[in-house]
Amino acid sequence: MTNPARHEKSRLSRNEIAFRPAPAIVLVEPQLGENIGAVARAMLNFGLSEMAIVNPRDGWPNERAMAMASGASLVLERARLAASTAQALSGFTYALAMTARPRESLLPVFSPRAAAEEMKRRIDAGDRCAIMLGAERAGLSNEDVGRADAVVSIPVNPAFASLNIAQAAVVMAYEWAIADGRAPAPSDLVLAPQATKAQFEGFIGHLFEALEERRYFFPPEKREAMQRKLRTAFARAALREGEVRTLRGVIKALTEGPPKG
Amino acid sequence: MTNPARHEKSRLSRNEIAFRPAPAIVLVEPQLGENIGAVARAMLNFGLSEMAIVNPRDGWPNERAMAMASGASLVLERARLAASTAQALSGFTYALAMTARPRESLLPVFSPRAAAEEMKRRIDAGDRCAIMLGAERAGLSNEDVGRADAVVSIPVNPAFASLNIAQAAVVMAYEWAIADGRAPAPSDLVLAPQATKAQFEGFIGHLFEALEERRYFFPPEKREAMQRKLRTAFARAALREGEVRTLRGVIKALTEGPPKG
Numbered sequence: 001m002t003n004p005a006r007h008e009k010s011r012l013s014r015n016e017i018a019f020r021p022a023p024a025i026v027l028v029e030p031q032l033g034e035n036i037g038a039v040a041r042a043m044l045n046f047g048l049s050e051m052a053i054v055n056p057r058d059g060w061p062n063e064r065a066m067a068m069a070s071g072a073s074l075v076l077e078r079a080r081l082a083a084s085t086a087q088a089l090s091g092f093t094y095a096l097a098m099t100a101r102p103r104e105s106l107l108p109v110f111s112p113r114a115a116a117e118e119m120k121r122r123i124d125a126g127d128r129c130a131i132m133l134g135a136e137r138a139g140l141s142n143e144d145v146g147r148a149d150a151v152v153s154i155p156v157n158p159a160f161a162s163l164n165i166a167q168a169a170v171v172m173a174y175e176w177a178i179a180d181g182r183a184p185a186p187s188d189l190v191l192a193p194q195a196t197k198a199q200f201e202g203f204i205g206h207l208f209e210a211l212e213e214r215r216y217f218f219p220p221e222k223r224e225a226m227q228r229k230l231r232t233a234f235a236r237a238a239l240r241e242g243e244v245r246t247l248r249g250v251i252k253a254l255t256e257g258p259p260k261g
Numbered sequence: 262m263t264n265p266a267r268h269e270k271s272r273l274s275r276n277e278i279a280f281r282p283a284p285a286i287v288l289v290e291p292q293l294g295e296n297i298g299a300v301a302r303a304m305l306n307f308g309l310s311e312m313a314i315v316n317p318r319d320g321w322p323n324e325r326a327m328a329m330a331s332g333a334s335l336v337l338e339r340a341r342l343a344a345s346t347a348q349a350l351s352g353f354t355y356a357l358a359m360t361a362r363p364r365e366s367l368l369p370v371f372s373p374r375a376a377a378e379e380m381k382r383r384i385d386a387g388d389r390c391a392i393m394l395g396a397e398r399a400g401l402s403n404e405d406v407g408r409a410d411a412v413v414s415i416p417v418n419p420a421f422a423s424l425n426i427a428q429a430a431v432v433m434a435y436e437w438a439i440a441d442g443r444a445p446a447p448s449d450l451v452l453a454p455q456a457t458k459a460q461f462e463g464f465i466g467h468l469f470e471a472l473e474e475r476r477y478f479f480p481p482e483k484r485e486a487m488q489r490k491l492r493t494a495f496a497r498a499a500l501r502e503g504e505v506r507t508l509r510g511v512i513k514a515l516t517e518g519p520p521k522g
Contacts, residue, residue: 042428044421071421102448106501109448113439153445155438160305160332167303167431174432177416178374184414187363187370240367 023119023129023176024050025169026088026095028144031057031136037068038166039133040075046173047180051079052088052130085132085144092130094122097140097148098168100161104142108150112171115152116179131172133165192240203244204231210255284380284390284437285311286430287349287356289405292318292397298329299427300394301336307434308441312340313349313391346393346405353391355383358401358409359429361422365403369411373432376413377440392433394426453501464505465492471516 025043030036030053040051053060060081069076082088089095096119102109110118119129132148134140145151154171156163163171195203208227217223239247286304291297291314304310314321321342330337343349350356357380363370371379380390393409395401406412415432417424424432456464469488478484500508 041421041423045417045424045428047418071423102446105448106450106453106504107448108450109445111439111445112435151448154435155443155445156306157308157438160302162302162332163306167306167428170428170431171435174373174415174435177418178372182416184370184372184416185363187366187368187412189367189369192367243367 020047020180021123022048022050022180023096023123023131024048024052024092025173026052026054026082026085026130026132027056027165028054028085028088028132028140029057029135030133030165033058033062033064033066034068035136035165036062036065037070037072037076039169040065040069040072040079042166042169042173044072044075045170046177047182048173048176049075049078051075052082053079054082054085054088056081057135085147089130089132089147092128094119094127094129095132095148096129096150096152097132097145098152098154098172099134099140099145100153100156100163101139102151102153105145105151107145107148110150110152112152112154112175113179115150115172116175118150119176120179133168136165189240192242195239195241195244199241199244200235200239203239203248204234206248206251210251213255281308281441282384283309283311283441284357284384284392285309285313285353286434287313287315287343287346287391287393288317288426289315289346289349289393289401290318290396291394291426294319294323294325294327295329296397296426297323297326298331298333298337300430301326301330301333301340303427303431303434305333305336306431307438308443309434309437310336310339312336313343314340315343315346315349317342318396346408350391350393350408353389355380355388355390356393356409357391357411357413358393358395358406359413359415359433360395360401360406361414361417361424362400363412363414366406366412368406368409371411371413373413373415373436374440376411376433377436379411380437381440394429397426450501453503456500456502456505460502460505461496461500464500464509465495467509467512471512474516 025039025048027036027039030039033056036053036056043049043051056062058064060079061076065076066073080088096110096115097107115131119127119131123129131152132140132144134144152172154163154168207230211217217226237243286300286309288297288300291300294317297314297317301312304312317323319325321340322337326337327334341349357371357376358368376392380388380392384390392413393401393405395405413433415424415429468491472478478487498504
């Protein structure tokens with residue numbers, strides 16, 4: 001059984017993401033439904049939800065697109081169908097064209113990162129931004145690139161440059177999320193208090209004392225260098241309070257030897 | 262017919278990319294051959310070529326992986342098969358674990374960008390770096406994460422966080438390429454010389470003169486403001502020499518009217 005409260009919470013946060021201003025993706029004459037669905041997934045993965053589709057080869061709606069999108073089907077349900085690139089772009093104020101061949105135009109070329117930062121500035125100022133992606137094989141026509149304000153080009157390996165449109169969408173949507181301020185959740189490391197110098201010295205002192213008893217520091221003239229080496233290795237680990245306690249337990253267990261009987 | 266010289270050139274540049282030091286991708290217990298192939302493509306797209314595979318569910322080699330990899334099959338042909346994560350990592354000096362749940366560990370968490378920059382510094386200093394990616398559903402086990410020096414987490418939309426391993430590989434490989442200094446090819450814009458101020462003023466003077474003749478600047482007290490507005494709009498376009506010539510031709514055509522007869 002699904003938990004309805006949890007479901008509701010998930011829907012709310014999806015809508016919240018969906019309503020946050022973000023660029024739209026405009027797919028121009030996409031061929032495979034699977035790719036349209038994969039683009040929808042990539043978009044929702046990174047908080048984009050507005051898609052427009054210009055003349056999809058296999059018509060619209062497309063079952064294969066819906067199947068591939070699975071959890072991201074809301075992106076496809078809301079997608080606008082357009083008869084031409086001009087129509088798809090009509091409500092936007094700034095348009096980028098993704099292309100692997102920026103050479104052939106006099107438009108500025110952005111890396112995905114620079115493009116995301118430019119769109120972030122513009123969207124914060126009230127612009128409506130669209131990113132055009134062309135058909136699987138041919139990419140965008142020169143005419144469609146000519147409708148853009150700038151070109152975005154992903155710096156791929158020139159010896160193997162064939163990036164599919166869903167992969168290109170992943171890169172662009174990921175950069176949007178970063179420009180929009182998303183960062184990975186921290187690990188428990190940030191919550192675990194770092195050991196104080198006193199706690200660290202308590203552990204080091206405990207270790208050196210146990211080693212001293214066992215005549216580990218030999219010959220005596222090397223004691224200082226040996227101790228510095230150990231201290232440095234442990235210092236680099238930036239031990240947490242709990243880890244210092246654990247390590248003192250380890251020394252205790254090692255010095256006590258196996259339990260009798 | 263294929264052009265053998267061209268083929269040779271492509272092979273050479275592929276090898277050149279393959280030999281440039283870069284991180285390896287370690288797939289831990291991947292399930293679908295398609296995903297292994299898609300990871301190989303993403304790697305080669307961004308100049309990575311070294312893959313290790315720990316216990317693939319459907320055995321190895323895998324036909325579906327080869328079909329999906331198509332042009333990137335060389336990555337799969339060279340992939341090392343390992344019986345355990347420990348064995349796959351044995352020759353590396355630095356390992357990262359990609360996981361959507363960084364919370365549960367005390368390892369540092371990197372964004373893909375920070376991880377790529379860290380690996381770039383290390384690889385330039387001679388380190389051998391590996392990036393671990395877990396199985397499609399479960400991701401990496403806590404035990405495998407525990408073998409890493411740090412965690413990488415892609416900051417996805419928490420309401421739709423299911424990123425497949427090929428998409429995760431695209432993001433990580435893309436960030437590697439950027440950290441390694443790859444940038445998009447510029448457009449012809451950088452080659453087209455910007456108009457000098459004299460050329461720009463020649464065009465603006467031509468335009469204002471033609472408009473003056475037609476009594477466009479009316480009433481006269483608004484002339485200055487109207488001229489400033491036009492000048493600003495054209496200045497923002499940062500016109501190239503050729504564009505200035507084109508625009509002077511446009512003024513000429515408009516002022517001459519249609520050809521007689």
